[in-house]
Amino acid sequence: MHEMSIAAAVVDQVATAAAERGATGVAAVRLDVGELAGVVPRALDFCFSLACAGTVLEGALLITRSVPARARCEPCGTQWAPGLPPDLRCPGCGGARAELLTGRELQIREVEWAPGPLPVHG
Amino acid sequence: MCGTADLRQAVLARNDDSARALRSELASRGTVAVSLLSSPGSGKTALLEAELALAHGRGVPVAALTADLATENDARRLARTGVPVQQVFTDGLCHLEAVMLRGYLAGWLPPDTRVLFVENVGNLVCPASYDLGESLRVTLASVTEGEDKPLKYPGAFGLAQLVVVTKTDIAEAVEFDRNLFLRNVDRVNPGVEVVFTSARRGQGAGVLLDRALAVRDGAKAHRPVMSRTAERPPVHPRDHDSVPHAHPHSVPHGHRHDHPVAEHPVADHR
Numbered sequence: 001m002h003e004m005s006i007a008a009a010v011v012d013q014v015a016t017a018a019a020e021r022g023a024t025g026v027a028a029v030r031l032d033v034g035e036l037a038g039v040v041p042r043a044l045d046f047c048f049s050l051a052c053a054g055t056v057l058e059g060a061l062l063i064t065r066s067v068p069a070r071a072r073c074e075p076c077g078t079q080w081a082p083g084l085p086p087d088l089r090c091p092g093c094g095g096a097r098a099e100l101l102t103g104r105e106l107q108i109r110e111v112e113w114a115p116g117p118l119p120v121h122g
Numbered sequence: 123m124c125g126t127a128d129l130r131q132a133v134l135a136r137n138d139d140s141a142r143a144l145r146s147e148l149a150s151r152g153t154v155a156v157s158l159l160s161s162p163g164s165g166k167t168a169l170l171e172a173e174l175a176l177a178h179g180r181g182v183p184v185a186a187l188t189a190d191l192a193t194e195n196d197a198r199r200l201a202r203t204g205v206p207v208q209q210v211f212t213d214g215l216c217h218l219e220a221v222m223l224r225g226y227l228a229g230w231l232p233p234d235t236r237v238l239f240v241e242n243v244g245n246l247v248c249p250a251s252y253d254l255g256e257s258l259r260v261t262l263a264s265v266t267e268g269e270d271k272p273l274k275y276p277g278a279f280g281l282a283q284l285v286v287v288t289k290t291d292i293a294e295a296v297e298f299d300r301n302l303f304l305r306n307v308d309r310v311n312p313g314v315e316v317v318f319t320s321a322r323r324g325q326g327a328g329v330l331l332d333r334a335l336a337v338r339d340g341a342k343a344h345r346p347v348m349s350r351t352a353e354r355p356p357v358h359p360r361d362h363d364s365v366p367h368a369h370p371h372s373v374p375h376g377h378r379h380d381h382p383v384a385e386h387p388v389a390d391h392r
Contacts, residue, residue, distance in 0.1 A: 002217055002248035009133050017129055031133070036348060038251050038277040071347065085273040086280065088347040089312040096312030099350035106251075108129045 006039055006106070007047035011057050014111055018056045025114035026060040034105035035069040036086060060114075069103025137252055140220035144255030147224075148238070153231070154338040155223075155238045156330070157254050159278050160262035161271075162244030165288035167196045168321040169262065170239055173331045174203040182335070183234045187226060188241040189218050196241065206232055217248040220255050237334045250277035258337050260330065264289040265298035272306040280310040280348035284317065284333055291320040311346045 014029055029048075033039050041064040048062040069086060072079045078092030082103070090098050132138065148155055160166045170186060177184040185206040188196045197209030210226050212218065223240065231238060240256060242249040261282035263271045266289060272279035279285065285307055293300070300318075307316055315333075319326030337343050 002251060005215070005217070005219070005248075006133055006251075009136065013129070013131050013133070013135075017127060017131075021127065036276065036280070038247065072352070085276045085310055086348070087309050088280070089308060096347065097350075098347045099352055100348065101352045104348070104351050106133045108131045108133060110126050110128055112126045 003040060003043040004047045004051070007044055007051040010048065010062075010108060011051040011055055013108060014060075015056050017111060018113070021113075023113045024056065026057045026111060027114035028061040028063055028112040029057070029108060030110040030112075031062060031064045032067050032105040032107045032109050033064050034067045034103040035084060036082075036100070036103040037106045039106060041066065065109070067102050067105045070101040071098045071103075072101050073098045134251065134253075137220050140224065141253035141255040144220055144224050145257060148255065149257070151233065152338070153235045153238055154258065154334060155240055155254065155256040156258045156260060156334045156337075157240045157242055157249075157256035158260050158262060159242050159246060159249050159282070160244060160264075161246050161267060164244070164262050164264045164267065165321060166241055166244070166262055167199055169286065169288055169319060169330065170241060171199055171203060172321045172324075172327055173239070174200060174205045174207075176328050177237070177331050178204045182236055182331070183232065184237045184239065184331070185231055185235045186239040186241065187223070189243050191215075191243060206230070206235075212243055216243055216245050217252055218242055218254055219252050223254050236338055237331065239334075246271075246275040246278040250275070250281055258283050258334055258343050260284045260286055262286045262288055263303075265293040266296050269299050269302040269306060272303070272310050276310045276348075279307060281346050282311060282314055283343040283346065284315055284330070285311070286326075286330065287316060287318045289320060289322075290318045290325055291323045311348065314344050314346060 010029060010031065014026060018026060033041055044064065045062055052058050052060055069082050070079060071082050071088060073090035073092055073095055074097045075095055076090060076093040078090050080091050082088055088098060089096055158166050158170065174184060174186055186200050187208045187210060188200060189210045189212055190196055191212055191214055194209050197207050201207040208226060208230050218240070240254060259282055261278045263285070265287060287303065304316060307314060317326050317329045319329070
């Protein structure tokens with residue numbers, strides 16, 4: 001389970017951003033998680049609250065948005081939803097040279113600052 | 123301080139940056155890193171043992187770093203081949219990260235190394251997310267693991283630049299359906315090469331080494347669809363700390379306030 005490492009990376013980056021801006025608290029962190037990112041949002045949520053303890057993010061909410069995968073064939077232009085497990089051979093021309101428009105995201109989208117450290121959620 | 127900040131930072135950005143730096147650092151000294159991903163017990167070590175011995179016999183300078191949760195058994199086995207081997211304990215961590223790898227290489231990796239094999243922790247889930255600065259990512263599956271392994275672990279197989287099937291000497295006994303396996307690999311990673319090996323019988327011996335040396339000498343490794351992500355536009359971090367905005371909304375914005383997900387995919391991990 002690498003969700004703990006992922007959560008720690010999120011906390012680290014947000015804490016750095018907070019320090020740069022002089023923020024003293026974080027209300028929420030909004031995260032985009034692609035369907036093919038290999039991360040389980042529920043496990044991440046659990047790890048996130050642990051990783052926040054004792055940091056400027058203490059008590060912050062993690063709000064994840066799941067991003068569906070979308071592929072586009074470079075040569076023929078067909079676009080499709082590869083699904084899970086992903087079907088990445090182009091359904092239009094049968095080619096193997098598609099690219100993913102979305103679905104691999106693992107990105108901190110937005111941080112909502114708070115006036116100070118928040119009480120820890122039960 | 124209230125308000126929000128658009129960070130738009132890839133969570134693994136730091137790892138990706140370290141991996142890129144390590145890759146070029148290794149390239150500048152003539153070394154390519156090959157990472158090996160598989161489940162525990164898939165025969166990674168046996169395969170590696172054979173490839174290292176072969177390289178040693180041919181006089182090709184190679185080295186291997188093997189990551190395990192515990193025990194030095196793998197390193198002891200590999201060291202018998204006569205090539206430099208480094209054992210790394212992850213202390214329970216399920217994967218290697220680029221910074222860790224760089225730390226382990228410092229002061230150890232012999233300068234003339236042409237191929238560095240990195241045996242990741244036996245795990246098909248977590249290591250898949252971390253670029254290690256390798257130039258050839260290899261995912262292994264033994265014939266005993268079932269033909270649907272690529273579908274169950276699309277990250278590991280979808281991002282592989284070479285797939286190696288091991289233990290083919292017992293394929294018949296376990297009724298391994300080779301065509302079904304190939305179809306499943308093709309679904310998550312169309313166009314990737316699949317090599318069939320048996321460390322016991324010597325089938326496919328040397329293929330891994332040959333592919334690694336070819337990449338070192340400039341051959342293009344396979345680019346999996348899953349690693350081809352649409353180009354990310356330049357990131358403009360903006361703070362929305364002053365609400366309402368200092369500029370009137372009648373002025374055309376230099377940026378949009380809705381951010382379609384398609385515009386900001388995660389950077390190419392490879």
